[in-house]
Amino acid sequence: MTTGSRSLSEPVPGTVSRRGFLRAGGGVAALAALPPLLTACSSSGGSDKVRIVGVADQQKPIEELLALYRKSHPDPAFSTSFAPTDQVQTVVRTQLAGGNAPDVHVLFPGSGSAMSMVELAKAGLLTDLGGQKWTQRIPKNFDPAYRHDGKTYLYSAGSSVIGAIYNKKAFATAGVQPPRTWSELLDVCAKLKAKGIVPIALGAQTPWVTQLISYALVPNAVYAKTPGFDADMAAGRAKFAGSGWADALGKYQELQRKGFFNDNPNGTTYEQQTSLVASGKAAMAVQVSAVLANFRQATPTPDDLGMFPFPGGDNPAELWIPAGIVVGLGVAAHAKNPAEAKAFIEFLGQQENINRWATAVSAIPFTRDATTEIDPALAGFLPIIDANRAVPFMDQSWPNAEVQPAHFAAVQELLAGKTDVAGALGKMDQAYGKKS
Numbered sequence: 001m002t003t004g005s006r007s008l009s010e011p012v013p014g015t016v017s018r019r020g021f022l023r024a025g026g027g028v029a030a031l032a033a034l035p036p037l038l039t040a041c042s043s044s045g046g047s048d049k050v051r052i053v054g055v056a057d058q059q060k061p062i063e064e065l066l067a068l069y070r071k072s073h074p075d076p077a078f079s080t081s082f083a084p085t086d087q088v089q090t091v092v093r094t095q096l097a098g099g100n101a102p103d104v105h106v107l108f109p110g111s112g113s114a115m116s117m118v119e120l121a122k123a124g125l126l127t128d129l130g131g132q133k134w135t136q137r138i139p140k141n142f143d144p145a146y147r148h149d150g151k152t153y154l155y156s157a158g159s160s161v162i163g164a165i166y167n168k169k170a171f172a173t174a175g176v177q178p179p180r181t182w183s184e185l186l187d188v189c190a191k192l193k194a195k196g197i198v199p200i201a202l203g204a205q206t207p208w209v210t211q212l213i214s215y216a217l218v219p220n221a222v223y224a225k226t227p228g229f230d231a232d233m234a235a236g237r238a239k240f241a242g243s244g245w246a247d248a249l250g251k252y253q254e255l256q257r258k259g260f261f262n263d264n265p266n267g268t269t270y271e272q273q274t275s276l277v278a279s280g281k282a283a284m285a286v287q288v289s290a291v292l293a294n295f296r297q298a299t300p301t302p303d304d305l306g307m308f309p310f311p312g313g314d315n316p317a318e319l320w321i322p323a324g325i326v327v328g329l330g331v332a333a334h335a336k337n338p339a340e341a342k343a344f345i346e347f348l349g350q351q352e353n354i355n356r357w358a359t360a361v362s363a364i365p366f367t368r369d370a371t372t373e374i375d376p377a378l379a380g381f382l383p384i385i386d387a388n389r390a391v392p393f394m395d396q397s398w399p400n401a402e403v404q405p406a407h408f409a410a411v412q413e414l415l416a417g418k419t420d421v422a423g424a425l426g427k428m429d430q431a432y433g434k435k436s
Contacts, residue, residue: 052344055327056085125333127335128151129345133346160326162286165295167304174192186258189255203273211408213411215322216310217310218248239425278295289307289361289377321389321390323390323392362378406431
């Protein structure tokens with residue numbers, strides 16, 4: 001969604017997203033890899049407990065807020081379980097369809113993945129939260145992220161941005177500052193490489209990581225020039241192939257061709273990417289601000305890490321960025337403890353708790369008051385948002401859950417030299433044309 005020019009004391013229209021940040025993984029192997037609590041059915045042993053299942057990045061806010069909630073709500077008992085995004089999607093999606101899902105579960109905004117709000121709402125697998133007071137404060141232009149057919153199904157604290165998380169000491173070693181243009185970025189990367197520092201850590205073995213550099217570059221390559229690109233795609237007037245997407249993926253390839261990534265990105269995980277930057281072996285990683293906390297936890301000196309908008313063009317005064325609603329929670333339609341599950345969500349919807357969740361994941365709350373504080377690392381992004389140069393994570397308007405995994409695979413094939421830009425975008429166009 002577009003953002004208006006507003007002060008931080010107002011509900012800034014951050015960007016709605018139909019993103020998944022993951023895709024449906026494969027079957028029995030993924031099930032076997034999960035923690036017992038996650039794979040257990042709600043009807044087994046602990047059926048009296050309210051079960052909450054989230055992705056690993058939600059563990060900190062959920063556990064902190066649940067502890068606060070229990071102080072005034074000692075009953076009923078709760079159980080929590082967390083796992084990587086790919087694994088959670090595989091299991092929870094299966095459990096939802098089978099009627100044995102957790103009461104409260106991870107839910108992605110909008111559409112575009114098998115565990116997204118729209119896809120699950122269309123399947124009748126979610127509980128409407130529209131009667132809760134916090135839902136009345138959701139800005140109208142956030143509707144595509146939170147609502148489907150007039151009903152509210154998603155709880156999310158607000159928006160996150162995509163940019164470069166960087167190690168300040170690594171930058172100082174190379175005598176460089178955060179770049180403001182694409183040309184400056186290439187120069188900074190060259191100087192870092194000359195000092196023996198990996199310029200950009202890329203953990204492309206973890207599928208959702210593959211999309212982030214594309215998403216960082218596409219706002220300048222596509223939307224700055226063609227704001228109506230999504231509508232043109234939906235109407236059949238445009239395709240990925242032959243659009244600014246080709247320029248974005250071409251720049252992605254240029255970074256690899258110049259040796260600015262770590263060795264074997266397709267064999268490097270998100271966790272390894274995090275470690276490379278936290279240790280200073282790599283200078284930066286293109287990431288979503290929601291994982292800033294994880295990067296900070298991985299280093300003994302969290303203040304050494306900062307974040308800046310990743311420049312996709314050569315005019316810093318016209319830089320565009322991606323921003324989107326962060327992953328949230330939903331209540332299963334067939335929850336064993338629906339009243340208790342909804343009561344916990346209503347607690348999360350209190351302003352002070354929206355602030356707490358947003359702080360934990362370095363997000364910008366969807367509604368703010370005088371007590372709201374924004375992570376200082378995001379300061380460089382706010383003027384761009386206020387200048388109306390922030391756009392949704394690209395999958396917001398994708399019509400099905402097929403395009404995102406096609407994008408993941410296309411990037412991995414590009415990095416492996418198994419396809420070219422035209423071939424990659426052709427596969428994304430094929431996926432876009434499939435029926436939801």
